[in-house]
Amino acid sequence: MDRSWQRIETWLAEHAPSTFESLRPPASADAISAAADELRMKFPADLVESLRRHDGISAGPALLSFPGGDLPLDVDGILRHGRMSQWLWNRHSEDLPDETYWHPKFLMFADRRVTPDGLVLDCREGATFGAVGTHLKGSGTSFGRCPSLAAFLHELADGLEHGLAMGWWRKFVPVVWQETLLWEEEPQSQPVPRSLREVAATVSAPAAPEVAHDPFPVVAEEGWAGEYASFCLSFVRGLVESELLRRFGALADTHRPRSRGQAQADAQRWTTGLLPVVRAGRCGQWAFGIEEGHRGQGSRSEVLRRLSRGTQAVSLSFSGATTMSYYEDGKLVTVYDTRRSYQPPGERDPFDIFPQLPAHGSAAGRLLPDGRTSLGMLALPTERTPLLQRETLRAVCRVVSDHFGIDLPPGALTGELASAQVLPVLPGLDGRYRPPTELAEYITAAPEARLRTVLATQMCSLAAETGLDTYPEVIEALPQAGQDERQGVDDDSPLGIRLRTVFADAAAAWSLPRGDDGHLLIDHSEREAWRHRADAAGALVDALSLPAREVIGSVLHQRRNPNWRAEFMDQLGETLHEHRGAPPRERQARTPAAHARKRRSTQ
Template sequence: MVEKVNEGGVGRTWDRIERWLARHAPATYTTLRPPAARADVAALEREFGIRLPGDLVASLLRHDGVTWPGQAAFALPGDYYLLDVAAIREHCAMWRRLAEREDATHLRDGSYWHPSFLTVAGTNAADAVFVDCRPGERYGTVGWHLKGGEPYFGPHPSFAALLGALADALEADRPLRGLGVDLPVTFAGRLLWEDVWTLHPDPGSLLDLAAGITPTAPSRGTVTLTVARGLTPDDLLGRIGAHPAPAGGSAPEPNAALPQVQVGREGEWAFAVAREPWEAIRPEVLRRVSRGTVAAAVTSVDGLTPRLWEDGRQVLPPPAPVEPPASARGGLRPIGPLVIPAAGSPVLRRPSEEAELSSLCERLAALPVDAGITPGVLAGTMATAPLIPVLPVLPDVEPVAHPVPLVAEVMDGIPGERLGPALAAATARLAEVTGLAGHREVAGALADLRAGRPVPVSDESPLGLRLRRVLAEVAAPGHVDWRDVERIPPTSQWRTWQRRGEAARALLAMASLPPREAADHVFAIPPTPRWRAELLRDTAEGAPPEDM
């Protein structure tokens, strides 16, 4: 039987939430469900032998969860939707069935779950907000369950406290205490939660820390062989994207945070060996390598078809864009002409290297090229240089975040002649908040964008070199062997580089794509939580009066 509860405190909190939603997010307000029946709450308690905290009961008797899924559905930060009594019962029954298994001790002892944890808010994934209904000190405490992790009990000792913190966040326009840094914003009558960045004003450079350090020879990985007819080794290095050497003719400085490439020549064919399989088969790379000639690339990765290109066109297999993982994107700064180092650097080795090189040569021989490359040639000594990947070619490479419909919804109805300037303003904001605008080449490009002037960019242009350098910082943690460097920038600083890298991709998109195609890249990582309202204001149409 449901105990009689004092609904006043919870009711007043819901009054505050409802007032805010009715004024700022009326579409979300309509997703609050009517009250639950007391009989249904009592049946839930009887079925599972638990006593619901009075504040949770009071909330259910005000709103029996929300109607979801749906774009306007009322949710906590992280897309946690309040469940109705029926859904709470389904979750409880599911967890209890799982806990009955003999090997499910972790679902009974509270280390991962407990039969008296009551799911009160869920997501489209397996994560959940729950209320601890075990008798004792934690009775009524709100906790979070993330799939694969231990239960987490935050700063909310009760469901009423969570609701109060939610009301405070909405009214004060601030993140919900104890639940991330998402800020409440509205658009088209809906409540949304947008991430607030915490960026470092001067993030440390892993490329600078690793400069001058020869990387440890890899003990594992994959080998890629790239060949091009009629090129010299230094031509091939430059086309692949090798780090240029300092002025004065000295060898390029090693860098433990950059992938390494080794080059040589056999007859009329220049060849390169690297342990960066994705980089070698990127269309951007093979398009450059094959310019005016024929080029091929094979890799020891099973399932990756050998590539054959001729004069910038893919011949084999039939053309299809290849998107490298995030760790394969890089960058460069203009520091001097390319110089080939003296021969004598040993080829990268591992115990199975000989068999791997033989396999590469066999795969190359299967292509209609007569390069004559043998394992003996590859086992010799070759010149070595650090490699910084060339720029991605858009739109072949998809945006890294934010689904396209989300951006398209905001742009719907914006006239084409106003969209370009608005996106230029958004790109400038993104560059400013991430620190990318502090570079002279970038500042000049942003000024050109704002003025409606074209922004030429290539891999060798000052702007292109700067963007490559920034993107290389993002990729550096995936290349460095942490034994090679004495210290590394903290994670918070690398996240700043990640954001700066997205700003670089946004600028590249604005320089090379029509506005509507560029928008998905510009807003892959929105410049501010209120990017929707800012975009509308920048189109001179104005934002909705109630947009937060």
């Protein structure tokens, strides 16, 4: 144990001195013994030795973490976790599935600080005493990879010295940035993922539909929602059915009349790509589209903007909660949502337009005086909850009917209607990821033109890493990410259709459908490859539309090369280093192997 810690300390002091400074002084033997006594647990000897070397880490920006992000706990943290887990065990042990989920003799010695996941030691007497395992809230605790904390730290020392990948299910390699140790996921070779459409082309008959599980009960009743559980019903003034379906993103070769049952079946067959189905009809001046399930396309802002261009669109969706969205000429007017009683910027108060809407209940999120939002009070479900939810839904339906003069006759949704499968339109502009904290100052100081050039280069690298650049439409569009004038991505352009197809293939793969023989049609590695490719497609949409500073974080966040920080700084060039007054490579991230090459070249 001492030898492993000495190696770790030596490496950190040379390569990552800021992280080295986060190591705390030793814990006292009395504190360790008192914690073990309170928990009525025998601590493994190597845990005691480790705490006698370093009592966890100090708070700060350059903390020592283990591969995957787990942070070593001090004695007080170990005791705090132990108290909580034993209290939960005594209170809820009968509800735990088995001891593979948790046991009162499991001891957490490293955690994520913001989640209940972490690294644990098996303190049960027997052959497994002292083994290191992982605990994940959703799946439980698993052992078998590392027999002791001493072996774990020995492996950590080897990984740091030789730049080796470490981890359980995912592997991470050590990277140094600004004298701080970071862990980056080891890039894996990506398979060329097949789409369900490609697999379907090899079979001669349509597959049986998958069984859909809707958590909300069906309540047979009169009115729009009769006999539906979760659904989305969209109305657009002045359109014919074919134009409504086109705006939804309908595929031309899937147009045909469908009953409700046929639409459900087609939406749940893997041989049709698991694409959603919209059925369409007319009532007076309004065309309507009906979708079954809790993820209706008509509830998406991007779809409602298309539906309402040059006219009005109102959408009702129900999945326990009721949502009514109103758009005019491609712009949001208001949203009524039983889950929140406040309006984000850009939304009008729905009660100003529809005074008869039912008031929000106590469980709805609210806006706090400091500008934050509250999740509201926890409303425990009762036997009447489904009935109250349906009462609210019926009230909202009446308001929409009265305000817009929509008279949907009984039975209008039950028979055959014009319909089509839809290729979902592109997601809205996101820019969800802020620039990495460690690069924020450089990104802020960079001229927009220079940053956009770097963004385009980074986007090309991301496309290559994820296979997004295998499509000619993408290759043609990538240079546009570096141009000052960008047109964005039109849903119906060749590039838009290509990216929509990528998103649809990724969504279908995520469900891991199986064939009639029970075997997976798309395996886990292909599903991951589709996820990475779809994420890159979203970043490309943003890069072709948003300012560079708003999208650079999304692109950098997804890079697969562990040395992306150094690559980014190289591309940013001398301009920023002159601004900062630092040599070009002084603060760049390097793997330990790169550090070794630098030392050899210096010698």
